[in-house]
Amino acid sequence: LAKTTQPISMDSYEGQEVNITCSHNNIATNDYITWYQQFPSQGPRFIIQGYKTKVTNEVASLFIPADRKSSTLSLPRVSLSDTAVYYCLVGLHGGATNKLIFGTGTLLAVQP
Amino acid sequence: DTGVSQDPRHKITKRGQNVTFRCDPISEHNRLYWYRQTLGQGPEFLTYFQNEAQLEKSRLLSDRFSAERPKGSFSTLEIQRTEQGDSAMYLCASSLQNTGELFFGEGSRLTVL
Numbered sequence: 001l002a003k004t005t006q007p008i009s010m011d012s013y014e015g016q017e018v019n020i021t022c023s024h025n026n027i028a029t030n031d032y033i034t035w036y037q038q039f040p041s042q043g044p045r046f047i048i049q050g051y052k053t054k055v056t057n058e059v060a061s062l063f064i065p066a067d068r069k070s071s072t073l074s075l076p077r078v079s080l081s082d083t084a085v086y087y088c089l090v091g092l093h094g095g096a097t098n099k100l101i102f103g104t105g106t107l108l109a110v111q112p
Numbered sequence: 113d114t115g116v117s118q119d120p121r122h123k124i125t126k127r128g129q130n131v132t133f134r135c136d137p138i139s140e141h142n143r144l145y146w147y148r149q150t151l152g153q154g155p156e157f158l159t160y161f162q163n164e165a166q167l168e169k170s171r172l173l174s175d176r177f178s179a180e181r182p183k184g185s186f187s188t189l190e191i192q193r194t195e196q197g198d199s200a201m202y203l204c205a206s207s208l209q210n211t212g213e214l215f216f217g218e219g220s221r222l223t224v225l
Contacts, residue, residue, distance in 0.1 A: 032212050036214075041201075041218075041219070041221075042218060042219070043203050045216065046213045085154075089212075091212060100157070102155045102156070103154050
């Protein structure tokens with residue numbers, strides 16, 4: 001399974017756009033890229049998933065370059081409630097082995 | 113509430129005792145996952161089921177751990193002869209087969225004294 005590398009922590013201020021980049025150099029052809037958000041004492045929550053180019057939903061955007069060896073989660077105009085750990089995962093989408101491996105994630109701290 | 117539910121939310125036990133956690137997934141989801149998470153770490157994969165079949169089991173899961181999903185609905189995770197190193201949050205998640213979107217429960221926090 002492809003390993004992911006992301007910054008341990010990031011700081012931001014309310015109203016700013018935050019971009020968290022994840023490296024996954026050995027991503028396989030069939031792998032999708034998925035991002036989760038986790039608040040303390042809660043289970044992770046799905047944010048967004050993509051395979052290539054750009055995906056956007058009501059919460060975030062996901063940018064994936066052509067070589068797919070990295071991806072960037074973009075959070076527009078963050079608020080204090082966006083303070084959380086963000087995980088980048090790479091795995092087979094709906095295949096026979098569909099386990100997703102979490103790394104240590106990126107702790108995003110949003111300040112007023 | 114139609115999300116994933118886990119019970120109990122907190123469990124304190126003495127070393128050597130057995131504990132069992134229950135997970136009720138979202139009803140139409142055929143895949144169910146167990147993860148373990150310790151402080152400051154991401155969730156670690158333990159095992160997953162497709163319907164009632166246990167398809168994969170992590171090498172992290174020692175012989176003291178067993179999981180079942182007898183009717184393809186709820187699942188139980190049992191830890192026998194608990195050790196202090198078993199103290200963690202045990203997370204359950206469910207999903208539809210052809211999607212990477214996992215829905216997690218609130219977790220069951222285990223403290224082994």
